[in-house]
Amino acid sequence: MAPPLFTIGYEGATPDALVAALRAAGVTRLVDVRELPNSRRPGFAKRALSAALEAAGIAYDHARALGTPAEGRAAAKAGRTAEMQRIFAARLAGTEAQAALAQLAGQARAERVCLLCLEADPMRCHRRLVAEAVAASDEFVIAHLHPQGMLPRS
Template sequence: MQAAPLFTIGYEGATLDGLIATLREAGVTRLVDVRELANSRRPGFAKRALSEALGRAGIGYAHVRALGTPPEGRAAARAGRSAEMKRIFGARLAGIEAQAAVAALAAEGREARLCLLCLEADPAQCHRSLVAEAVAAAGGLGIVHLHPGADSAGR
């Protein structure tokens, strides 16, 4: 039996309904929020509201702060210094707490359909790609990047 793929998704430019519809279409059973701070100015995307909306949709939610980008990495990303952000996050990812989180997600990902969430629409510009690569390597999983529509109309 082949393991389920590991999904990733960014909510930049998406609506909550569009995000949930995309997750449902992919058969995601649990969304793993890999933002260090699970806050958002966008309605519905802060930790509590997102968790509640996902729960109503039958999708589990977990916030794994250890896999979030530290403040200096977020500053580098906002300034467009992607290589610097990746270097900073790489140091975080090599840490004991992050490695334990990667191992746990790799084990869970062999049994469930997980999706890593962060803000950026483009996975190549987001640390979630680095997290996905680490989890996929540890769990023997493939990676699929999901792209939610701006709304759920037409889904």
């Protein structure tokens, strides 16, 4: 059976609900795919989030190379999902992103990994594209988590 590769968005969540969803899915490593791991939401900036995860026994990694560049974030914020996807596809084609994808695939083969970004809906978020890129090179089942439970598979 193919191993799972999880994704989760923290929009509308609390840090406790996020950690609970990760623990319920058996996630052992969270990979933050935000280019800038900052947040106005308490508990979701890199330092606070990594500390909460560490306390829960979940490892934290930040994969900046798999984040959406500023122009892609602006397109997403404006609701131009297709434009964000085009911009992000160009980022994924780069050498640094390809190396990060290979590292992520190795981690996901070795343990239960979840990709994190803000957007609650994985269909509107670049983390789905990251998961699909990893799954294209390896056999993974992509499962989208939500702090309130698992979403239907893509």
